Amino acid sequence: MALPKVCGIETEYGIIVRGGESNPVSASSLLINAYVARITDRGESRTGWDFNDEQPGSDARGFSLDDVVVPELETSLVNAVLTNGARYYVDHAHPEISNPEVTTAIDAVRFDRAAEEIIRLSVEAANLQLAQGSGSARGSEIVVYKNNSDGKGNSYGCHENYLLARQTPFGRLASQITPHFVTRQVFCGAGKVGTEVTGADNDSVPFQLSQRADFFEEEIGLETTLKRPIVNTRDEPHADAQKYRRLHVIVGDANMSEVATYLKVGTTQIVLSMIEDDVLGDEWLLAHPVPAIRQVSHDPLLAATIMLADGRRATALEVQWGLFEMAKKYEQHHGLASVGEEAGRDLLARWERVLTGLESDPGSVASWVDWVAKRRLVDGYAERHSISPGDARLKAIDLQYHDLRPDRCLARRAGLETLISPGDVAAATREPPTTTRAYFRGRCLAKYPEAIVAANWDSMVFDAGREPLSRVPMMEPLRGTAEHVARLIDESATAAELLARLGS
Amino acid sequence: MAERTQKPKSTGRTDDTVEVDTDAAPAATEAGEKLKAELDDLLDEIDGVLETNAEDFVKSYVQKGGQ
Numbered sequence: 001m002a003l004p005k006v007c008g009i010e011t012e013y014g015i016i017v018r019g020g021e022s023n024p025v026s027a028s029s030l031l032i033n034a035y036v037a038r039i040t041d042r043g044e045s046r047t048g049w050d051f052n053d054e055q056p057g058s059d060a061r062g063f064s065l066d067d068v069v070v071p072e073l074e075t076s077l078v079n080a081v082l083t084n085g086a087r088y089y090v091d092h093a094h095p096e097i098s099n100p101e102v103t104t105a106i107d108a109v110r111f112d113r114a115a116e117e118i119i120r121l122s123v124e125a126a127n128l129q130l131a132q133g134s135g136s137a138r139g140s141e142i143v144v145y146k147n148n149s150d151g152k153g154n155s156y157g158c159h160e161n162y163l164l165a166r167q168t169p170f171g172r173l174a175s176q177i178t179p180h181f182v183t184r185q186v187f188c189g190a191g192k193v194g195t196e197v198t199g200a201d202n203d204s205v206p207f208q209l210s211q212r213a214d215f216f217e218e219e220i221g222l223e224t225t226l227k228r229p230i231v232n233t234r235d236e237p238h239a240d241a242q243k244y245r246r247l248h249v250i251v252g253d254a255n256m257s258e259v260a261t262y263l264k265v266g267t268t269q270i271v272l273s274m275i276e277d278d279v280l281g282d283e284w285l286l287a288h289p290v291p292a293i294r295q296v297s298h299d300p301l302l303a304a305t306i307m308l309a310d311g312r313r314a315t316a317l318e319v320q321w322g323l324f325e326m327a328k329k330y331e332q333h334h335g336l337a338s339v340g341e342e343a344g345r346d347l348l349a350r351w352e353r354v355l356t357g358l359e360s361d362p363g364s365v366a367s368w369v370d371w372v373a374k375r376r377l378v379d380g381y382a383e384r385h386s387i388s389p390g391d392a393r394l395k396a397i398d399l400q401y402h403d404l405r406p407d408r409c410l411a412r413r414a415g416l417e418t419l420i421s422p423g424d425v426a427a428a429t430r431e432p433p434t435t436t437r438a439y440f441r442g443r444c445l446a447k448y449p450e451a452i453v454a455a456n457w458d459s460m461v462f463d464a465g466r467e468p469l470s471r472v473p474m475m476e477p478l479r480g481t482a483e484h485v486a487r488l489i490d491e492s493a494t495a496a497e498l499l500a501r502l503g504s
Numbered sequence: 505m506a507e508r509t510q511k512p513k514s515t516g517r518t519d520d521t522v523e524v525d526t527d528a529a530p531a532a533t534e535a536g537e538k539l540k541a542e543l544d545d546l547l548d549e550i551d552g553v554l555e556t557n558a559e560d561f562v563k564s565y566v567q568k569g570g571q
Contacts, residue, residue: 012570024568093568151562156570224571250571363539380543381550396558397550399565408553413546 002273002338003244006163006436006477007105007265009112010098011254012091012156013119013144014402020130020140024093027126027142029078031095032088034129035122036080040449047445049079049087050454050461059222060170060235060245081455083430083446084114085438092225094156095119095144100438101457101477104343105266107433109258110420114428119144119404121429146254147402148211151395153196155215157224158254160265162247163239163477168276173247174220174231179284180271180323181230181251182293183316185210186302187354188264190253191371193378193398194390197294203390205298207378209371211253213297219289224250230289238457240475247272251293256402256411258419259368263354266339266347270327273338279330284322285309300375302358317359324351366415373414374401440480443489444498451495464496472502 017027079089085100097118099111126142149155164173189209194202196214208214221229234248249268255261274280286292287307295304296316305313314322328348330336336344350368357365358372366372378394387393401410420428432442441455453461453469462470474480492498555561 014565014567016565092570094570145565150565150567152566154567154569156567159571225569376543377546377550380547384547392559392562393554395562396555399562400554410550410553413549413553415542415546 001334002276003163003165004103004478005269005273005338006101006103007108007269008099008101008161009108009115009158009261009265010096010161011112011115011146011158012094012096013254013404014147014150014156015095015145016143018141018143020137025090028090028093028095030129031119031122031126031142031144032078032080032090034125035088035118038121038125039082047081047449047452048454049081049089050456050459054456055236056234057222058235060233081441081445082118083432083442084111084428085432085442085445086111086115086118087456088118092156095122100433100442101436102433102438103435103478104340105262105269105347106343106419107435108265109261110424110428111433112255112261113258113420113425116146116404117425117429119146120406123404144404145399145402146256146404147190147399148253149192149196149215151192151194151196151202151399153198155196155212155228157212157250158252160249160252160268162249162269162272164245164247164272164276166237166241166243166245168245170233170245172278173272173275174233175285176275176280176282177247177268177271178219178230178289179286179319180268181249182286182289182306183296183319183323184264184267185213185253185293185297186316186320186358187365187369188252188255188260189213189297189369189371190255190260191374191398191401193395195298206389207300207371207375208297209300210293210297212251213293216251216290216293230293239477244477253370254402255370256409257368257370257373257416259350259354259417260370262419263347263350263368266343267323267327267351269339270330270336270344270347271323273336274326274330276338277330277334279334280323280326282309283326284314284319287311300362300371302362317355320355324348324355327351367417370401370411370416373411373416374398377401377410377414434482434486435478437474437477437480439482440474440485440489443485444495447489448495448498462495462499464494464499466496470499472499 015024015027081087087098089096097115099115102108123142123144130137130140190211192208192211195205215228216230217227218229220231222233230251232248232250237244237246252264287309292306302317305315307313354365354368362372366376378397403409432438451462451464453463458475459471459473488501
């Protein structure tokens with residue numbers, strides 16, 4: 001039986017400073033510090049991140065690079081843990097929010113939207129400081145974008161993470177998930193004007209499905225910043241490594257459409273469950289995934305065929321139909337407990353609807369699919385003003401689709417269907433999910449902020465007024481849920497009391 | 505030349521085939537008109553909020569590579 005597909009999204013945002021000196025690292029730090037100051041009574045009482053167990057150099061294929069590569073995490077930069085269980089920090093000159101672990105695709109959407117709201121509040125707070133500041137920064141303005149490329153060959157990621165059983169053979173996992181990663185962009189691509197394939201003329205591809213596809217050069221590997229692989233082998237489970245692995249997915253786009261995020265996460269949860277239960281098989285394996293991912297992205301007509309490993313050719317939509325049909329059979333024979341039965345049925349219904357729509361008339365799913373919504377704006381604008389491909393205004397529309405200022409964001413105006421109410425988004429900026437260990441993390445941070453020295457994904461360090469400090473391990477992602485610990489936290493007035501009761 | 509795979513569409517999905525009725529054509533045109541009107545409104549709005557100097561804006565949008 002496939003494990004519950006615990007998952008989470010981490011997003012690096014684009015950031016610029018208008019009317020001032022643009023140093024993205026200091027702008028990102030300012031952004032996060034302004035937010036933390038806004039939400040805490042005293043700015044200095046925020047909880048830091050604990051790097052003790054981070055090993056981003058461990059490779060799922062069985063070797064470790066920790067000794068030879070410079071650690072990717074710069075521990076000196078701003079790093080905060082929020083009461084909703086998320087981590088908010090500066091990574092590679094971008095503000096990044098790593099959302100808390102959740103068990104359902106709809107919760108992944110809820111926290112993805114909450115992260116956007118956290119950014120909006122951060123920008124508001126930071127720009128207030130800039131307006132009141134002195135010197136050259138006075139009056140400058142920070143703007144943040146939820147996209148994955150600057151159009152000039154620089155990309156930054158929106159990663160997904162999924163919990164899998166350690167016993168799932170990594171080789172099978174990597175080959176069988178690849179067809180989904182190459183073709184799911186037909187419904188979860190965020191759209192892009194132009195191409196950034198090295199050596200190609202930017203305007204040779206007027207419009208493509210994905211922000212990210214141009215940047216993938218390997219089928220499988222450990223890298224995340226250059227020579228990016230379709231399947232990333234980082235083996236850092238942030239959980240009991242004997243039992244679990246975490247699949248770190250770097251191939252996706254950040255979506256503005258809530259339904260696109262929902263489908264991206266939900267369909268991937270289902271396909272991974274099938275792989276874990278070894279029912280997916282090799283029918284849809286691809287012959288050449290790296291050229292295929294670009295070919296699919298560069299073909300908004302969805303007509304191009306890619307070569308399968310057995311020599312057949314299929315369109316991306318045909319591969320998706322193949323995976324969908326297998327998922328339907330899987331639901332009938334195994335059930336979808338790993339993603340939640342009801343959630344699973346809704347996912348299958350929407351998956352079928354989006355494929356049907358894309359096949360008959362992509363315009364019919366413009367309220368679900370980012371690239372369709374964006375392309376409508378780009379093409380409509382070009383037609384109205386008689387503009388030809390390559391015009392800066394079309395690239396500006398592309399960028400501004402992802403602008404997180406509500407009064408400037410074009411995605412907000414594109415008629416996208418929403419799944420999460422504004423009230424639920426606001427609550428999710430503060431309150432953790434209830435169905436994973438993120439609940440324990442978030443509730444403790446909210447209730448005992450003075451007593452928490454550091455936190456990370458799989459532990460928390462408490463200073464309950466006695467030596468030594470107490471580290472509470474959280475190696476089981478599905479322990480520490482509301483069901484397990486809500487009463488315990490409700491009834492413990494202090495961290496010392498909580499620790500005593502946990503120990504008893 | 506390898507054979508094209510057969511679309512699973514015809515084999516797998518069964519229950520919810522949409523019946524096309526004879527009134528569908530005018531309805532579709534109406535829906536098309538509505539969509540076009542919406543797009544026109546949207547394009548008007550974009551003219552209002554789009555960065556005024558698109559060329560400078562696009563040129564100055566430079567990011568450091570991330571993960």
